[in-house]
Amino acid sequence: MFNFTLHLPTKILFGKGQIAEIKNQIPAGAKILMTYGGGSIKRNGVYDQVLDVLKGFEIVEFSGIEPNPQFSTLMKAVELGRREKVDFLLAVGGGSVLDGTKFIASAINFQGNEWEIVKSHGTVIKSALPIGAILTLPATGSEMNGNAVVSRKETQDKLGFFSPFVKPQFSVLDPTTTFSLPPRQTANGVVDAFVHTFEQYMTYPVDAKVQDRFAEGVFLTLIEEGPKALAEPENYDVRANIMWAATIALNGILGIGVPQDWASHGIGHELTAQYGLDHGQTLAIVVPAIMWHQREFKKEKLVQFAQRVWGYQGNDREQAIRVAIDKTRAFFEQMGTPTRLSAYGIDDSQFPSVLSKLKEHKTENLGEHKNIDIKAAEEILRLAL
């Protein structure tokens, strides 16, 4: 096991009715910038609940944070926050709203060009306004970590940053807020959480037994509950298990002390930037291709994954690896998320552009062995056609 530091300061308030608790978590007298997306929180009642609970607080609203939140949109919120002199940010929505709010929180008092926050991957952040979150889409894990991803359409950039200063102070996870999610968003969320787990697990063994067992537990939970969430969208326990699994998948617990991959995310971000694919879709496309391309480097974990997660009981290593890949692909497809570029009508004509962006973002040596260079990335993209 590698050395690690783990710090999880975010307080989690989990369960039906927990939105009522936020009035006790936000400092009295705070002026709140409430951020949200396209209005689904108005349709599902969350918006009304929040305003009702926060009576007595001064609230400024900023809506319209889009999926893959755009720098230009977020800068409008930054200007609003500066003008209104807000001192607490309340993000209500999914990963995009949370990620965008992390950017806003670090940018409001930032001295300098705000794009540096993203471009430096967060290293320039020295402080941020406090953030609280009400999660309505389990997927990214943003509710309990310091990660965010921000996009810039005009330059086709989609980049991640991290800072301990943007970890939410609290996050409310009420599974009933997810009952009304469209199937595609439910599926994307399950695939995203699955692949977060995968990025921290499917590398090479370092004898980190708790982390391995925990990752396998998250895989098994998502495999059991994902299809049920599509079939029974208002099953509370199913939604609760998915919501908690998605948070755990990227709060740090799975990734401490072990090697991490993140090549699927690196390549996937470029596919979203180039083609506008959903984040979950890009992962479903890239992961099976990477599993096959990197099978020699990941063989021990592929076999363990086949055995412990997919129930493979034979003793043929090649067969186990095929089981691991085929079952993973079948699971994504079962969730309604196609796993080949061709299923989205994409051919290889724009690969040169995707690959040059990978190079520009200095992500040309991806994976736990840093062995996925531009040539390997192209091979992976061709395997995903």
Place this chain on the structure above:
Amino acid sequence: MFNFTLHLPTKILFGKGQIAEIKNQIPAGAKILMTYGGGSIKRNGVYDQVLDVLKGFEIVEFSGIEPNPQFSTLMKAVELGRREKVDFLLAVGGGSVLDGTKFIASAINFQGNEWEIVKSHGTVIKSALPIGAILTLPATGSEMNGNAVVSRKETQDKLGFFSPFVKPQFSVLDPTTTFSLPPRQTANGVVDAFVHTFEQYMTYPVDAKVQDRFAEGVFLTLIEEGPKALAEPENYDVRANIMWAATIALNGILGIGVPQDWASHGIGHELTAQYGLDHGQTLAIVVPAIMWHQREFKKEKLVQFAQRVWGYQGNDREQAIRVAIDKTRAFFEQMGTPTRLSAYGIDDSQFPSVLSKLKEHKTENLGEHKNIDIKAAEEILRLAL
């Protein structure tokens, strides 16, 4: 799944060499009360490491915190801390040193009779001095939670308290500090961590899939690594896996959103108070007896435990339950911890005294169903003879 709140503010610094990091974690200029036990930290080099790292800090030492820390001992540290006006506590040792330090931290500025801190189970605590910890014995999980147990010999009391104010600000977990542990302490620690997991798992199902899988992961890790730690005490990965498993076993991650038992701890504490048995020994004695006595109430989880942890593949429920109990007992015995009172030379002559203390401590309705009354507790003790 039940609603829950989870807050894990303690920063974990895990791995070889991490003691050096504490100088960056303790506020500059702090006057430190360093607490420890009987001197094992002087023999294994940890004491010298700490003093070396903290050159420049003003340090007051308090040694002699015993296993099952005594109120009278701790009050001497409280008086020292008051006299010296310390403002940071650094606990260096195992669960007893950490628990004792939590009492000291909350008592130094406490107005009133300090025994109330324990007797109220912590509810009277409104503030505490900040605590950092260097753990040298994985077992109690005290390094990442707000729990502590304090004893009072003259009244044969052993009581737990909890407060969010005594959660350590940081804890260093360096597995090399555990290489020199005597086998009995290694075994007690593994049994303790196993039973912490058990108390949060072996109840009734509430469809909390992540929590169940995580608990099973901790069981499997301890079962695989415990005997290895006895055979290869300086195997780093084995010690690291046990150390992390023991922290995870009681930091809250396993117990959120699920029913909890704690009857084994309730009865076990009285056995320590009455007979002076090690905490781990009392758990090894009580757990198999409770499993059998409560088998009807715990049947679903006993079967799941037999299948997922002990590899039972049949479909006979009674047989599965027997497998669960027999394998658990065998594991404790394999760790060198006898599972019957008679093995420690104890008969039933002092049972009336144990039972009257249970009653006095208002712990006469134990278990997740509150159905273990004094009569049931006596039956359990007799099963453990």
